Amino acid sequence: QRPVHRLLSNPGTVAADLRREEQPAGSAETDSEDRTPKKRFCEVQSERREQAQRTVLIHCPSKISEKKFLKYLSQHGPINNHFFYESFGLYAVVEFRQKESLASLQSVTRTPSLGAEAAIPFRSRYFSLKLKNPSNQTSGQPSVQCSNQSSPASRKVFDLLCCAENVDDQLYTLTKELQLTEENTRLRHLTCSLIEDVAAVYFPDCAVRPFGSSVNSFGKLGCDLDMFLDLDDIGKFSAHKASGNFLMEFQVKNVPSERIATQKILSVIGECLDHFGPGCVGVQKILNARCPLVRFSHQASGFQCDLTTNNRIALRSSELLYIYGALDARVRALVFTVRCWARAHSLTSSIPGAWITNFSLTIMVIFFLQRRSPPILPTLDYLKTLADAEDKCIIEGHNCTFVRDLNKIKPSGNTETLELLLKEFFEYFGNFAFNKNSINIRQGKEQNKPESSPLHIQNPFETSLNISKNVSQSQLQKFIDLARESAWILHQEDKGRPSPSSNQPWGLAALLLPSVANGVSLAKKKKPASERIKNLLESIKSGPENSTNTSGKR
Ligand code: CTP
Ligand code: MG
Secondary structure, three states, X not given: OOOHHHHHHOOOHHHHXXXXXXXXXXXXXXXXXXXXXXXXXXXXXXXXXXXXXXXXXXXXXXXXXXXXXXXXXXXXXXXXXEEEEEOOOEEEEEEEOOXXXXXXXXXXXXXXXXXXXXXXXXXXXXXXXXXXXXXXXXXXXXXXXXOOOOOOOHHHHHHHHHHOOOHHHHHHHHHHHHEOOHHHHHHHHHHHHHHHHHHXXXXXXXXXXXXXXXXXXXXXXOOOEEEEEEOXXXXXXXXXXXXXXXXXXXXXXXXXXXXXXXXXXXXXXXXXXXXXXXXXXXXXXXXXXXXXXXXXXXXXXXEEEEEEEOOHHHHHHHHHHHHHHHHOHHHHHHHHHHHHHHHHOOOOOOOOOOXXXXXXXXXXXXXXXXXXXXXXXXXHXXXXXXXXXXXXXXXXXXXXXXXXXXXXXXXXXXXXXXXXXXXXXXXXXXXXXXXXXXXXXXXXXXXXOOOOOOOOEEOOOOOOOEOOOOOOHHHHHHHHHHHHHHHHHHHHHHHOOOOHHHOOOOOHHHHOOOOHHHXXXXXXXXXXXXXXXXXXXXXXXXXXXXXXXXXXXX
């Protein structure tokens, strides 16, 4: 991490950093001046998956010598990378260079005998390291440097915003502070890989792939971990052409529908996680949801996990969002800001319900950026025209084709500032005809609403679905009121901005303060800044952000 003072003393540094160096972990480079080809989503994902398969998770004694620890593990082979983090104890994530090292480590690892309790002997890649002689090893040991896995304190972010050079810098600063780190991304892929080991007990060739905000480049530290149990490699769509006169098929159990198959598979995997998945707690099977899922906490990583299967389209929409996020640095900055603004004003919630979701907000930002002149983002239909034969993708009858190679998409000629875009975003949606129009990123223009839900956002691939069907009229109204008010605040500021040295919240910082729609009247807003900041801190108290919002899934 670069020292904060450098970020602040150098105007534009944050923006430049974010574009050049501090890419979200595992994402493509977004600097249009940079000529290195941008990686495809599937390349990034398969590299991450392979890396996770060579990685182990180790619960360590609280005081440990890093040097001795690495020396001990290196007996099993060279180590590529490691880091420590704290989460109810000290953990280490260790990536070996070769997969064989894992077998070597497992071969010298024993199943504990627990006295009165009994252990279920499942040989995973999640270990516990014990000191043979704790008393003489711990004394005087320096503690290791830990990487942070949770959101920075709201106060810190708020202070950074107040010190920024301009509104654009504020948006980039927010993104940089909240985005997933390299270590957190590794931990997410490792967690999927550990769950894959459990699922592989039943389905040896399965894959557990992260999707949603963990991989679409819009994830914030603390967001949930959406996992997709992929069984397609298990011969179902086997590419092998049968030679000769015969065709061999597995004898399988048939059930009346795909949905029932999904429920049965998730039910059994849920049982496995519950009964012998190390570190998996609070397993809930939510099988009657529109998209059946198993929800659990992975204690060691601290992730709230949602495991689904037969949900391939969601994986495609993650890839689409990844592409949009990589096309222009302003996209992620605006999405992070709108998400954070919505959270600060309780427009989104960690409890499923009539609230707008982060996914819907992201689509709204993309739609808005498609509507600029010239557009900042292309429509999905345009991305489809750039696709070649290899990109063709039909899932359950839905055409999910779009270009996978980001380098084929021309950067936008639009040079609007983030400050302007943020203001215009609030104005645009503060005045949007939600009562008659639907938001549609496929065509990049409003469509007539096909049904009467207050907010209609077409699912980009399953076009008959509304991704915000859950949103109530009153929640939509709250969004509109807040958007109008935020546009108003930004306009007022144009007339006279407090000097950055005055310690007054300004720009984005002012937008995150509690507002009219939260029951505070405009007149009362002239309260001392200290009180308003206190309210803000309460309203954006860190915690798993919108982590269990599955309203779209249920
Ligand atoms: N999804 C969908 N339709 C919905 C809800 C979700 O297609 N109505 C898909 C999207 O691809 C979304 C993913 O499921 O990205 C995960 O959903 P969710 O966890 O609710 O959203 P995230 O994008 O992961 O955002 P968050 O950070 O709030 O978890
Ligand atoms: Mg999610």
